[in-house]
Amino acid sequence: MARRLIPTLNRVLIEKIIPPSKTTAGILLPESSTKLNSGKVVAVGPGAKDKAGNLIPxxxxxxxxxxxxxxxxxxxxxxxxxxxxxxxxxxxxxxHD
Structure with missing residues (x-):
């Protein structure tokens, strides 16, 4: 049985994207050139409420x-x-691409 996590409030579940350490031709890339810290959104919470009780998505x-x-x-x-x-x-x- 696979578990699925649904975040609460304004939290976002992210799967980090691990950049390749070498090209398709086999050339090793320096760590500094692959350092973009990005991820793919897997799940989002419903949002938080402001002081008036309105939902902020x-x-x-x-x-x-x-x-x-x-x-x-x-x-x-x-x-x-x-x-x-x-x-x-x-x-x-x-x-965005």
């Missing part, structure tokens, strides 16, 4: 590729996969 949606801060988030292991939980306001932006 999360700014990202499932499937978005996002730019993450260098530090932060909570590491979560589900089965053999590793994920990270971030608050919506900690995500730096979305990445």
């Amino acid at each position: 999360v700014a990202v949606k499932e499937g978005d590729t996002v730019l993450l801060p260098e530090y932060g988030g909570t590491q979560v292991k589900l089965g053999d996969k590793e994920f990270h939980l971030y608050r919506d306001e900690d995500i730096l932006g979305t990445l």
Whole structure:
């Protein structure tokens, strides 16, 4: 039975994208050139409420590729996969091709 984590409030579940360490031709890439800290949004919470009780929705949606801060988030292991939980306001932006 596979478990699925649904974040609470304004939290976002992210699977970090691990950049390749070498090209398809087998050339090793230096660590500094593969250092973009990004991830794919796996699940989002419903959002947080403001002081008046109005729901403030999360700014990202499932499937978005996002730019993450260098530090932060909570590491979560589900089965053999590793994920990270971030608050919506900690995500730096979305990445588009």
